[in-house]
Amino acid sequence: MLDIKFIRENPEIVKQNIRNKFQDQKLPFVDEVIALDKENRSIKQEVEELRATRNRLSKEIGKLMGQGRKEEAEEVKAQVSADGARIDELTAREREVEAGLHKAMLLIPNIIDPSVPLGRDDSENVERERFGEPRVPNFPIPYHTEIMERLGGIDMDAAGRVAGNGFYYFLGDVARLHEAVIAYARDFMIDKGFTYCIPPFMIHGNVVEGVMSQADMDAMMYKVEGEDLYLIGTSEHSMVGRYIDQILPEAALPQTLTSYSPCFRKEKGAHGLEERGVYRIHQFEKQEMIVVCRPEESMDWYEKMWRWSVEFFRSLDIPVRQLECCSGDLADLKIKSCDIEAWSPRQQKYFEVGSCSNLGDAQARRLKLRVKGTDGRMFLPHTLNNTVVAPPRMLISFLENNLQPDGSVRIPEVLRPYMGGKELLQP
């Protein structure tokens, strides 16, 4: 969501940005917004003048009544009533126009950072950097659910019976490994100075609207029947939503939080579930990091944040790469985003295990999160979010990269304290 003043003054920039994102069908919204904004302001001018007159005359009536000059008061009253109909009419139109304006503005994408590569879709995302040697072992790597099964760690059949496709039962060492990874990620971020947080796992509709676009909402969010509650798709939603309608003192910045939550996603766009196993599922868990900061600092945070994800995966001996999202693949609220992808020795390619995003001031504007500067001025902060780790998907890369020729799985040193000291998982 952009500043209406910005759209008013820079319609061409807004339009070019839409073209850069290959969303030409949205171009008419810009002119629509400008027209509605113009109408809105002219309505306001007229109706506010009428209201000002009414306020003034009403006061006079009060005075006359106080002095017992009832007849004169009645005269003024009639005068005020005459404008009443016009005020009602204009107020109704004002509401309509504002609703239409708001709706159209929600559809206009955020202005992308100049550094974002232009491209139509995810096929044009750009690999920026690799970390660690992508190894291809000299023994076969089974499909991840098979590795888990050999460890006695998964029951997909029962999950299917109980909850349907896209769910899982983890058992024994695999379940423990799952929680170990989360716990390690939590402490990893606490060591970076972040504050640990466990947020609500359900949020109101207005918070959902504040943190994501309509398109994302439709594709992702589960709604609780009969209540104004949605299951969160990521703790980013409740973490950033935490600031709705707040005015933070500048001294409170930056807000740096790491949160744990389960995540629920419809995965509606995925034509059923495109990948088997626990790659794309309706429920997973995630350790997340979010930052709220001064606008001028957001790109520095962005850089730091995705590098922490890399550091995390490298500490578990998993090779990764940074893949930058091109303009067409960038969600509408984001100004810059990249995926961290882990190496799969089985598929001999990288796959997404995390995503780091700079949302600029879009979420802050939608949520009405403002910061009162030390100079007394109000400004909108920037918000960022990044995955620390999201098992079970992360476990796929973990198991594949740490699988030994004899079928056992090596536990990297940093994880051992969370696994009761175990160095190896045996089939």
Place this chain on the structure above:
RNA sequence: GGAGAAGUAACCAAGAGGCUGAAGGUAUCGGACUUGAAAUCCGACAGGUCGGGCAACCGGCGCGGGGGUUCAAAUCCCCCCUUCUCCGCCA
């Protein structure tokens, strides 16, 4: 879930349709007094947002949120939310 009470500025609190766009106090800030401090006195202190204006400034909205009644609502009516107390249920 049931019953009751309450939500006014950083905090406490008056206010019960018109002279309240919100008394008073505490805190805070500025000043006087003082060698300094305390105390005392004087002054400032209702935010935010939108519209108009080059600007000083003017105006709309605004007393938990949203509707309504009225020429006029913090004050009356309706719905909702939150908090507190009691009861019920429960990890």
